[in-house]
Structure formats: structure tokens, C-alpha cells
Amino acid sequence: xxxxxxxxxxxxxxxxxxxxxxxxxxxxxxxxxxxxxxxxxxxxxxxxxxxxxxxxxxxxxxxxxxxxxxxxxxxxxxxxxxxxxxxxxxxxxxxxxxxxxxxxxxxxxxxxxxxxxxxxxxxxxxxxxxxxxxxxxxxxxxxxxxxxxxxxxxxxxxxxxxxxxxxxxxxxxxxxxxxxxxxxxxxxxxxxxxxxxxxxxxxxxxxxxxxxxxxxxxxxxxxxxxxxxxxxxxxxxxxxxxxxxxxxxxxxxxxxxxxxxxxxxxxxxxxxxxxxxxxxxxxxxxxxxxxxxxxxxxxxxxxxxxxxx
Amino acid sequence: xxxxxxxxxxxxxxxxxxxxxxxxxxxxxxxxxxxxxxxxxxxxxxxxxxxxxxxxxxxxxxxxxxxxxxxxxxxxxxxxxxxxxxxxxxxxxxxxxxxxxxxxxxxxxxxxxxxxxxxxxxxxxxxxxxxxxxxxxxxxxxxxxxxxxxxxxxxxxxxxxxxxxxxxxxxxxxxxxxxxxxxxxxxxxxxxxxxxxxxxxxxxxxxxxxxxxxxxxxxxxxxxxxxxxxxxxxxxxxxxxxxxxx
Numbered sequence: 001x002x003x004x005x006x007x008x009x010x011x012x013x014x015x016x017x018x019x020x021x022x023x024x025x026x027x028x029x030x031x032x033x034x035x036x037x038x039x040x041x042x043x044x045x046x047x048x049x050x051x052x053x054x055x056x057x058x059x060x061x062x063x064x065x066x067x068x069x070x071x072x073x074x075x076x077x078x079x080x081x082x083x084x085x086x087x088x089x090x091x092x093x094x095x096x097x098x099x100x101x102x103x104x105x106x107x108x109x110x111x112x113x114x115x116x117x118x119x120x121x122x123x124x125x126x127x128x129x130x131x132x133x134x135x136x137x138x139x140x141x142x143x144x145x146x147x148x149x150x151x152x153x154x155x156x157x158x159x160x161x162x163x164x165x166x167x168x169x170x171x172x173x174x175x176x177x178x179x180x181x182x183x184x185x186x187x188x189x190x191x192x193x194x195x196x197x198x199x200x201x202x203x204x205x206x207x208x209x210x211x212x213x214x215x216x217x218x219x220x221x222x223x224x225x226x227x228x229x230x231x232x233x234x235x236x237x238x239x240x241x242x243x244x245x246x247x248x249x250x251x252x253x254x255x256x257x258x259x260x261x262x263x264x265x266x267x268x269x270x271x272x273x274x275x276x277x278x279x280x281x282x283x284x285x286x287x288x289x290x291x292x293x294x295x296x297x298x299x300x301x302x303x304x305x306x307x308x309x
Numbered sequence: 310x311x312x313x314x315x316x317x318x319x320x321x322x323x324x325x326x327x328x329x330x331x332x333x334x335x336x337x338x339x340x341x342x343x344x345x346x347x348x349x350x351x352x353x354x355x356x357x358x359x360x361x362x363x364x365x366x367x368x369x370x371x372x373x374x375x376x377x378x379x380x381x382x383x384x385x386x387x388x389x390x391x392x393x394x395x396x397x398x399x400x401x402x403x404x405x406x407x408x409x410x411x412x413x414x415x416x417x418x419x420x421x422x423x424x425x426x427x428x429x430x431x432x433x434x435x436x437x438x439x440x441x442x443x444x445x446x447x448x449x450x451x452x453x454x455x456x457x458x459x460x461x462x463x464x465x466x467x468x469x470x471x472x473x474x475x476x477x478x479x480x481x482x483x484x485x486x487x488x489x490x491x492x493x494x495x496x497x498x499x500x501x502x503x504x505x506x507x508x509x510x511x512x513x514x515x516x517x518x519x520x521x522x523x524x525x526x527x528x529x530x531x532x533x534x535x536x537x538x539x540x541x542x543x544x545x546x547x548x549x550x551x552x553x554x555x
Contacts, residue, residue: 055548081410085407085408086407
């Protein structure tokens with residue numbers, strides 16, 4: 001399958017600062033691709049290069065197999081950037097119509113109604129954007145990205161600065177856009193939880209280098225440790241911890257709050273052995289379950305490895 | 310061309326929704342124009358009309374100067390205020406970055422934004438200049454010697470002054486979009502008093518007649534000099550330069 005977005009070994013310096021040091025990844029049609037990284041890692045620079053706003057010093061960038069500098073390629077891309085670039089003293093309808101006119105979209109009024117409905121702003125189209133909350137602006141920004149029915153959506157931190165309820169709404173809209181409208185989505189974020197919830201593939205950038213790239217499920221298997229989590233009723237005491245650390249065969253990983261974590265997998269201890277051992281130590285158990293490796297764990301592993309180097 | 314017109318129309322629309330800014334600009338222009346017209350008319354035209362045989366060339370000179378300052382101040386103050394507001398606002402809010410991610414080119418954006426500022430200023434300047442022309446002629450000339458009018462004064466105030474300002478607004482937007490709006494604003498703000506003072510001096514010292522074609526040619530030369538700067542700086546107007554200047 002050919003990539004919808006192809007990034008091949010791009011490098012970019014601004015002034016004397018090396019922002020991107022040869023990054024490469026592909027986004028395939030139908031992906032919701034999470035582009036993760038801490039602030040200042042190079043996410044926005046990458047997005048600007050994909051949108052043709054900055055030019056890579058070297059390397060290859062194409063979208064849908066075409067050079068991004070071509071106007072017909074840009075016609076097939078929708079975007080939401082930060083800052084959003086919406087006109088405060090125009091209404092939401094006027095903002096959407098302005099961009100629909102630029103893209104020469106077909107059947108503009110119907111399309112505006114459709115995308116406004118998709119983002120839940122159909123009844124607020126006549127309000128000036130200056131009166132919108134941050135969450136509403138982000139949703140309008142998504143509607144603007146969709147107004148010309150593009151094949152690819154590029155979204156720079158679409159939930160940044162939005163309250164938790166707004167974030168949930170935006171995540172739901174993004175999933176709808178990908179599934180119902182069948183768009184390829186690349187979204188940048190520094191929110192691990194968000195990416196984990198909606199993306200099927202990710203790339204993690206740190207200090208201008210891709211540290212992790214692939215299907216989220218594969219990456220979890222490859223790098224993250226799943227664990228048996230034992231929630232206890234009481235706070236774990238120091239003597240109990242010492243006993244757990246001394247018993248190597250039980251595979252004690254660590255403690256998070258009142259939850260004890262143990263290795264899982266074929267070579268790990270049986271759950272019944274762990275529970276029996278804890279009961280022997282007088283630990284009162286509330287719940288036992290399996291905890292999947294999260295993106296946060298992967299990220300922590302990577303940072304740990306980087307520190308070791 | 311359609312992209313330029315789209316950007317221009319949206320620019321005009323957003324500018325005119327900043328009602329307080331537009332009203333202040335119109336108010337300032339109106340006070341300045343009326344003030345200058347009264348001063349010149351009472352200082353130069355009034356005494357000139359008291360002569361037994363009024364010198365029509367001299368009167369045309371003074372009327373030309375009044376029309377020049379009217380047109381220059383109308384378009385200059387109005388365009389500078391609106392340009393600065395729109396450039397600062399659109400840069401900080403990311404409007405320019407968003408537009409450049411569409412099929413629009415930097416040239417479309419530059420011309421569209423310039424026209425959005427220039428067009429209303431031009432219309433305003435034409436209305437003010439014609440109004441001042443009619444008022445001065447009606448009060449001073451028509452009752453005594455008939456209409457005072459030279460083709461040079463009309464071309465200078467209605468065509469060449471707007472041309473000078475169009476060139477200046479191209480330059481201001483070129484700098485404002487690809488570098489810092491504040492630098493562009495300083496240029497726009499300084500240009501008005503410097504050029505007006507220079508031209509008033511040249512005219513009142515009888516170096517040049519404001520009703521003559523020579524005056525028109527001098528203004529055309531000014532437009533050309535600004536045009537050369539616009540062309541030289543044109544290569545700086547790249548997408549990357551614009552984005553990095555935000």
C-alpha cells in the first residue's frame with residue numbers, strides 16, 4: 001500500500017538550531033496517526049513541512065504521492081493549526097465559506113451544514129467566532145479542515161487548551177471523521193492518553209529524532225511490559241516491600257500507590273502464587289487484574305534508555 | 310486573480326467590523342483635512358482673491374496644494390491605521406499561516422491584503438478630494454472668476470497620490486507580512502508627514518506649481534522609487550520567511 005503521507009529522512013535547521021535530525025515515517029490511508037512528543041521536540045516543524053509552510057533542508061516529503069508545493073496537492077489536505085487562524089469578527093459560517101471559496105468546494109452551503117453538524121456547531125453558525133469558547137474554536141477549526149472534503153487531515157494539537165469535556169468531544173469527532181468520512185488523519189499531540197485512545201499508529205519524536213514508530217499494538221508488545229496488578233486495601237509497608245523484593249521468583253516490578261505490579265507472561269509466577277504469597281505477608285487484597293502496557297510506559301522506557309546512553 | 314479578490318473581500322469585511330478603529334480613522338482624517346483646507350484657504354486663497362486681477366495660476370497652485378494634502382492625508386491616515394491593525398492582528402492570530410497552508414501563494418496574500426487596505430482608502434480619498442474641490446470653488450472662485458481647475462491638479466490628487474499610496478501599501482505589506490508589522494507601521498507613519506511637509510515647502514516657496522503637470526511628474530517619480538523598493542524586496546516574500554517571522 002502506498003503511503004498517504006511520506007516523510008523520508010528530513011532534516012531541518014532554523015538558524016543554528018537543528019530542529020529535525022533525519023526523521024522518517026509513513027502514514028497510510030485510513031490511519032489515525034499520532035505524532036507524539038514533548039514540547040519543543042519538532043512536531044510543529046514537521047507539520048509545517050508537511051503543509052509546505054517550511055521547506056526541509058534535505059529529505060523527501062510527499063502527500064498522496066505528490067509534491068506538497070503543488071496547489072492541487074494542497075487542495076486534498078485539510079488542516080487545523082495552533083493558533084487556529086479563524087477570523088474573530090466573522091461568523092462561523094463566514095469563516096467556513098471563506099475557506100470553502102478558496103478551495104472552490106462544491107455545493108458550499110450544504111457542505112458547511114454537514115461539517116458544522118459533524119462538529120456539533122450547526123446551531124451556532126451565525127455567531128461571531130470571537131464569542132466562541134476554546135473548545136468551540138477547536139471544533140470549528142476541524143470543520144474548516146473538512147469543508148472541502150479533503151483526503152488527508154493534518155491536525156496540530158487539536159485538543160490543546162481545551163477542558164476535559166471538550167477533549168472528549170473532540171476525540172469523538174476525530175473518530176467519526178476517520179470512520180464515517182474515511183479520512184487519513186495525522187495529529188500531533190503531547191497527550192499520551194489522547195493518542196492511546198484514538199490512534200492506530202504512532203511516531204514518537206524527541207529532540208528532533210524519531211524514537212518510536214509503528215502500530216500501537218505492536219509497539220506495546222515489543223517494548224512495553226504488561227503486568228499483573230494487585231490492588232491492596234492498605235498502604236504497603238516497608239517490611240512487605242522488602243519481602244517482595246527479596247523473592248525474585250515472584251517477579252515484583254514495583255508499586256504505584258496502593259497497587260502492586262508483578263511480571264506477567266509465560267515465565268512469570270502464577271497469579272495464585274502471588275496472591276498466596278501476599279496473603280502470607282498479611283496484605284489485604286481488594287482486586288487482581290492484568291494491566292496492559294500504556295503509551296506512558298513506552299515513553300518512560302524510551303526516556304530511560306536515552307538516559308542510560 | 311480570484312484568490313486575490315477573495316483575500317481582499319475578506320480583508321475589507323474584517324476591517325470594517327472593527328468599527329471603533331474605522332470611526333477613529335475617519336474622524337481623524339476629517340478633522341485634519343478640514344483644518345488644513347481652512348488654513349490654506351484663509352492664508353493663501355483668500356488674500357489672493359482680494360487682488361484686482363487675481364492670478365489664476367497662483368490660485369490653481371494653492372488649490373492644487375489643498376487637493377493634494379486632502380487626498381494624501383485621507384488615503385494615508387486611513388490606510389496606515391487599517392493596515393497596522395490588520396497586519397498585527399492576523400499575524401498573532403495565525404490567519405496568515407492558515408491561509409498559506411491553502412493553495413494561496415504569498416503573492417495572492419500580499420496583493421489581496423494590500424488591496425483590502427488600499428481600496429476603501431482610495432474611495433474615501435476620492436470622495437474627500439472632490440468634496441473639498443467643490444467647497445473651495447463654490448466659496449472662493451465661482452462667484453468671482455468661475456471654476457479654477459487644471460488637469461494636472463485632478464490627475465495628481467485623484468490618480469497619482471493614490472498610486473503613490475498603493476506602492477507604499479505594497480511595500481508596507483511586504484515588510485509587515487515577511488518581517489515585523491511594527492517596522493512596516495513606522496514606515497507608513499513617517500511617510501505621511503515627511504512627504505506632505507516636503508511638498509508644502511516646495512509649493513509655497515514657488516519651486517513647483519501644485520496645479521502643474523510637473524507636480525504630477527514629481528509624484529509619479531516618488532511612486533516609481535517606492536516601486537523599485539517593492540521589486541527589490543519581492544524576493545524576500547517567501548512562505549518560509551513569512552512563517553518564521555510570526
